[in-house]
Amino acid sequence: MFLHGTSSVNNSGHLEIGGLDTTKLAATYGTPLYVYDIELVRQKARAFMDPFQQNGIQAQVAYAGKAFCTVGILQVIAQEGLSLDVVSGGELYTALKAGFPVERIHFHGNNKSYQEIEMALQAGIGHFIVDNYLEIHMLKEATRRLGTKTKVLLRLAPGVEAHTHEYISTGKEDSKFGFDLESGAATEAMELLHGDQYIELTGVHYHIGSQIFDMEAFYVATEKVWRMLADWREQAGFHLQVLNVGGGFGIRYTEEDTPLSIQEYVEHVIQAVKNNAENFGFNLPEIWIEPGRAIVGDAGTTLYTVGAQKQIPNVRNYLSVDGGMSDNIRLPLYQAKYEAAIANSMNEEADTLVSIAGKHCESGDMLAWDVQLPNPQVGDILAIPCTGAYCYSMASNYNHITKSAVVFVENSEAKVVVQRQTYEDLVRLDNEYLPNLHVEKGNRESRVS
Numbered sequence: 331m332f333l334h335g336t337s338s339v340n341n342s343g344h345l346e347i348g349g350l351d352t353t354k355l356a357a358t359y360g361t362p363l364y365v366y367d368i369e370l371v372r373q374k375a376r377a378f379m380d381p382f383q384q385n386g387i388q389a390q391v392a393y394a395g396k397a398f399c400t401v402g403i404l405q406v407i408a409q410e411g412l413s414l415d416v417v418s419g420g421e422l423y424t425a426l427k428a429g430f431p432v433e434r435i436h437f438h439g440n441n442k443s444y445q446e447i448e449m450a451l452q453a454g455i456g457h458f459i460v461d462n463y464l465e466i467h468m469l470k471e472a473t474r475r476l477g478t479k480t481k482v483l484l485r486l487a488p489g490v491e492a493h494t495h496e497y498i499s500t501g502k503e504d505s506k507f508g509f510d511l512e513s514g515a516a517t518e519a520m521e522l523l524h525g526d527q528y529i530e531l532t533g534v535h536y537h538i539g540s541q542i543f544d545m546e547a548f549y550v551a552t553e554k555v556w557r558m559l560a561d562w563r564e565q566a567g568f569h570l571q572v573l574n575v576g577g578g579f580g581i582r583y584t585e586e587d588t589p590l591s592i593q594e595y596v597e598h599v600i601q602a603v604k605n606n607a608e609n610f611g612f613n614l615p616e617i618w619i620e621p622g623r624a625i626v627g628d629a630g631t632t633l634y635t636v637g638a639q640k641q642i643p644n645v646r647n648y649l650s651v652d653g654g655m656s657d658n659i660r661l662p663l664y665q666a667k668y669e670a671a672i673a674n675s676m677n678e679e680a681d682t683l684v685s686i687a688g689k690h691c692e693s694g695d696m697l698a699w700d701v702q703l704p705n706p707q708v709g710d711i712l713a714i715p716c717t718g719a720y721c722y723s724m725a726s727n728y729n730h731i732t733k734s735a736v737v738f739v740e741n742s743e744a745k746v747v748v749q750r751q752t753y754e755d756l757v758r759l760d761n762e763y764l765p766n767l768h769v770e771k772g773n774r775e776s777r778v779s
Contacts, residue, residue: 331671332582334628334715335370336739345673345713347631348739352673356633356711359735360750362653363633364722368406368740370629375410377592378621385600387617392436394577394622395421397719402738402747403626404428413456415620419446426453436574436618438485440506444468451478458482459535459574461508466522473528482523483535483574484509486516486558490551492539492578508536511558517565524566531568533615534559537576540623543589545598548575556606563612570615575599577620581627583716584667592624623719630718632658632734633673636710637689647684649703651712654688655695656728658714658721668698673711678704686712690729722748730756 333339338346345352347367356363375391382389392413395404399421405428407414413434416422425435435455439446440462447468450458460466460482473480485508509516516534523531538551552575562568580589590598599619607614634651641647660666670686672678680702688695697714706712725733732755736748 331669331676331713331715332585335367335373337367337631337715339676343675343677345671345676348744349742350739350744352631352633352713353711355737355739355744356635356673358744359737359746361633361635361711362651362657362734364657364717364734364736364748365631365633366403366626366718366736366738367629367631368738371403371406371626372410374592374621374625374629375407375412378596378619378625379411381593381596381600382617387600387614389616390434390618392434392574392618392620393625394620395425396723397622398626398630398721398723399424400722400736400748401428402736402745404430406738407625408434413618415459415622419443419449422446422450422453422455432456436483440508442468444472447472448476451476451480456481457532457572459485460519460523461485463519463522466519469529470526479528479530481530481532483533483572484516484519484523484531486511486534486536486555488536488538488551488554490538490547490554492542492544492547511554516558517562520562520568521566524568533570533572533574535574535576535618537578537620540578541580542578543580543587545590545595545602548598549602552602552606556610556612559612560610570612572618573603573615574618574620575603577622577624579621579624581624581716581719584669586667595624627719628716630721631713631715632717632721634712634714636672636706636708636712638708639684639706647682648687649684649706649712650687650689651697652689653731653734654690654697655692656688656690656726656731657734658697658717659724659726660720661696661698662692662694663724668701668714668716670698670701670703671713671715672704672706673713675704675710680704682706686714690731727751727756732756 336348340346347365378391390413392415393407394415404425408430415436417438432454433456436457437450438459487505487508487510509519579595603617634653638650655662682703682705685699686697732751735750738745738747
């Protein structure tokens with residue numbers, strides 16, 4: 331297993347994260363357990379900020395909260411000086427609960443409700459990223475009713491597709507997100523907002539996909555957007571202040587993945603924006619980016635306890651653990667691939683081929699196919715790295731399995747930032763339908779008294 335951040339192997343041959351033995355973390359807090367290396371989160375956040383600062387470029391690095399959104403992580407992100415991208419009233423509420431600076435919050439989403447728009451306006455967030463005509467209408471109505479001004483970017487669909495999984499490719503023309511360029515929708519949206527008394531259109535946003543390794547599609551999309559911006563300048567005198575190029579920067583899940591370094595990603599962004607600004611005769615705008623996975627993805631490791639095994643001769647060896655698709659749905663959803671290790675046997679030879687199965691009542695409930703481990707035994711602690719993004723945030727209570735706890739580790743200290751759910755939590759919001767229903771002893775028939 332590739333070791334990320336502060337991960338290391340101690341003298342006992344156990345996996346350590348943040349200076350703490352993961353087997354002791356599992357014993358203390360139970361499994362499944364999400365463990366976050368907060369020093370690595372801070373390193374990633376600073377790595378995205380540094381190239382802009384070193385080049386004297388006005389920029390905002392907005393953490394994409396959809397990757398992992400809790401009060402604790404948003405407090406870390408705020409402390410590092412980043413901005414924040416939210417996509418729902420719930421994420422906005424979490425940000426406000428965390429004390430996140432409202433002027434650095436950007437509100438995304440392809441179907442914001444009027445209530446969410448009103449909530450964000452009353453909170454005084456920095457920007458809306460406008461996705462459709464209905465949102466324009468609701469923003470105009472809400473700002474006038476509240477007597478509140480706001481700033482917006484238009485989300486564009488540039489018709490360029492990143493080399494990524496179809497389900498997470500969001501920039502092509504056939505997309506639920508944004509105003510497409512070819513039909514004239516983007517220009518029409520600009521005309522509806524440009525010069526509005528209450529709504530200041532400061533720029534545009536586009537995002538072409540996720541887990542991107544090759545920046546070629548990004549350069550193509552950027553040039554298409556700038557051609558349109560040049561037309562807007564000529565037609566409407568539109569002055570570009572902010573260019574938000576989205577996120578989607580890839581990370582290494584397995585040895586098959588070959589992402590660029592954070593510095594390389596940012597340098598590509600800077601170069602593409604500079605080149606097009608110069609070519610089309612614009613001043614350099616403020617550049618915004620939206621990394622999420624690239625900040626928290628490989629900072630997260632999930633710990634499980636090994637249970638039953640099923641060996642099918644000449645077919646497969648299934649190794650079951652005490653979690654599964656309720657705490658990590660990425661393999662069933664995206665066919666994601668992971669590495670794995672036995673946290674209490676890091677120095678032993680990985681000589682046993684297994685496929686890691688969850689405990690849910692689904693054949694597709696798998697966490698990893700065909701990984702090599704050192705002869706796993708019942709009670710071993712299995713570690714799956716790079717589970718910091720889109721695992722907790724997409725967790726469910728399928729089969730009424732409780733959601734796992736989240737622990738932050740930093741400087742040899744651990745803190746629970748999300749409590750493990752209890753069985754009582756599972757039914758806390760349930761209401762009885764037949765409050766007097768009971769079953770008599772020895773009688774399988776129920777009756778209502």
